[in-house]
Amino acid sequence: MTVNIGTSCQLLDVVAVSVFTWSFIRLAHLVRRHARTARLKGPPSNNLIFGFPEVLVTPDSAEIYEAWAVRYGPVYQVPSLLGTSRILLCDPKAIAHFYARDTTTYRLTPLAKFLTYMLVGRESLVTSHGDAHKRLRKSITPAFTVTVIRTHLPTFYDTVYKAKVAWDNILENSPDGATIEVQEWLSRISLDIIGIAGFSHDFASLSGKKSAVSTVLEDIANTEPSPAFVYISLLAQLFPALLRLPNPRTRLTHMLNKNMGMISQELLERTKKDNEKGASEGQKDNSITGLLIKAGSADSEFHMSEEETLAQMKVLLLAGYETTSISLTWALMELCRDQEAQTTLREELSQLHGDPTWDQVTNGLPYLDAVVHETLRLHAPITETTRIATEDDVVPLSDPVFTASSPHPVTHLSIPSGTIVSVPIASINRSTSFWGSDAKVFKPSRWIEEGGIPERAKEVQGHRHILTFSDGPRACIGKGFAVAVLKAVLSVLIRNFIFEFRGGPETKVGIAVGVFPRPKIKGEEGSRVPLHVKRVE
Numbered sequence: 001m002t003v004n005i006g007t008s009c010q011l012l013d014v015v016a017v018s019v020f021t022w023s024f025i026r027l028a029h030l031v032r033r034h035a036r037t038a039r040l041k042g043p044p045s046n047n048l049i050f051g052f053p054e055v056l057v058t059p060d061s062a063e064i065y066e067a068w069a070v071r072y073g074p075v076y077q078v079p080s081l082l083g084t085s086r087i088l089l090c091d092p093k094a095i096a097h098f099y100a101r102d103t104t105t106y107r108l109t110p111l112a113k114f115l116t117y118m119l120v121g122r123e124s125l126v127t128s129h130g131d132a133h134k135r136l137r138k139s140i141t142p143a144f145t146v147t148v149i150r151t152h153l154p155t156f157y158d159t160v161y162k163a164k165v166a167w168d169n170i171l172e173n174s175p176d177g178a179t180i181e182v183q184e185w186l187s188r189i190s191l192d193i194i195g196i197a198g199f200s201h202d203f204a205s206l207s208g209k210k211s212a213v214s215t216v217l218e219d220i221a222n223t224e225p226s227p228a229f230v231y232i233s234l235l236a237q238l239f240p241a242l243l244r245l246p247n248p249r250t251r252l253t254h255m256l257n258k259n260m261g262m263i264s265q266e267l268l269e270r271t272k273k274d275n276e277k278g279a280s281e282g283q284k285d286n287s288i289t290g291l292l293i294k295a296g297s298a299d300s301e302f303h304m305s306e307e308e309t310l311a312q313m314k315v316l317l318l319a320g321y322e323t324t325s326i327s328l329t330w331a332l333m334e335l336c337r338d339q340e341a342q343t344t345l346r347e348e349l350s351q352l353h354g355d356p357t358w359d360q361v362t363n364g365l366p367y368l369d370a371v372v373h374e375t376l377r378l379h380a381p382i383t384e385t386t387r388i389a390t391e392d393d394v395v396p397l398s399d400p401v402f403t404a405s406s407p408h409p410v411t412h413l414s415i416p417s418g419t420i421v422s423v424p425i426a427s428i429n430r431s432t433s434f435w436g437s438d439a440k441v442f443k444p445s446r447w448i449e450e451g452g453i454p455e456r457a458k459e460v461q462g463h464r465h466i467l468t469f470s471d472g473p474r475a476c477i478g479k480g481f482a483v484a485v486l487k488a489v490l491s492v493l494i495r496n497f498i499f500e501f502r503g504g505p506e507t508k509v510g511i512a513v514g515v516f517p518r519p520k521i522k523g524e525e526g527s528r529v530p531l532h533v534k535r536v537e
């Protein structure tokens, strides 16, 4: 087909007019919505086009959000693209109300939906809403009961022991210790655990097999977003399709989706075959893949299509693996900074004869529990929840606030349909007003001491008063699994090895921007975390 210049100009004109008209309609809609919202206090715009772009592009905006909450009150508005704004909720009652209505009144923003489609395809648990979400969630819930997670504990130990053996070999002739890049190892441990426990598949990454999924995730974390990409991702709030423009990050995202798709398809086929055999032998398959296959069968109440099944597998693989490995890395880094905490944990673990049993993992090791929850409090891998209101809502507040438009304090906030609302998870988890003057300090003892958790923090609903696993109908389905993995892996590593920063406890820590922000040692390439590791003799 040939296209002459005249035709291309007409085409461009049509595109330009369409984009302009569409933008105009959207702006008119936003202006109308603005008129119906009580104007909240908040920082002034510092950029005519983007509002306050810094807060969207810094990997850790927790302290900016906290400073604004102190200055403008626990609910405030932040300038956003083209004169629009976003509402931030830092009030516990408002947050509980918001999360309780997640998937119904509050839904994924067009940008988040678009990004998730790019990552895992359509029809997944994370992009579905209302009854469709309930149906998909119910289909995999049996894989996350305490009874099932408990059966995976030996798998968690078997996997971390593979790393222990490899590290023992590295350290065999180095009594004073050696440098080990732990982030990569912790990623391998997490991937192999989720593979075996969740999908009955051994990725064998601890045996040196390169995984197509982890390689792409590494590449994403090691590819600094270019200034052009940062600009595009800011504009993508209004025009998500801009993310389709060719750039290295988009290419890697497509590759991740493709690789996860190939693995999921392979696992699905294999499990189907195994199940046919197992069913004839009367076995029950409670693995994630087994449950999803059951949900896709003709006589199931869930009527899940093959596309939905594959999308769920990709979501679970990504959600379960990357978040857990990031949390493990943070735990080791905090224990390097606080050697006393590391010793206390080792002493607690050394009193056991062998690896903790399930009862010890869940109830019998208070300091291990405290280290894990203090890490999760300080370093939420998912730093905020952002949604769009799909209907008008009235949000109750714990404490009255002054708005910019009313001389009297208000006890409720009116949120018109179309408003973007965010909960700054990481900021609230380490905010001084919730957790006290030592909120930013890694202090596991706060989880054990009488009165260690301030009353204000106790007002926050969510797993142990932190928002790291979010809350409400979309709260993390894998939180019990994740906490058990963190405890099992740390118990083996800390009992057997001593970890130190090579540059001493004051070593600076930075953030690498992967699918989720990952910690790194400042000055190291990509997301590398080389630590000095010594065997416990």
Ligand code: HEM
Pocket: 125, 126, 137, 194, 198, 315, 316, 319, 320, 321, 323, 324, 327, 380, 381, 382, 385, 467, 468, 469, 470, 473, 474, 475, 476, 477, 478, 479, 481, 482
């Ligand atoms: C430390 C580890 C983990 C953290 C911090 C974490 C955090 C979260 C958060 C904050 C959400 C809500 C996301 C949103 O609202 O947009 C979420 C959802 C989810 N998580 Fe986790 N997660 C972790 C581990 C896991 C594991 C191990 C699995 C599975 C094996 C898992 C599976 C999921 C799934 C499927 C969802 C979506 C739930 C839904 O939409 O109904 N997560 N997680």
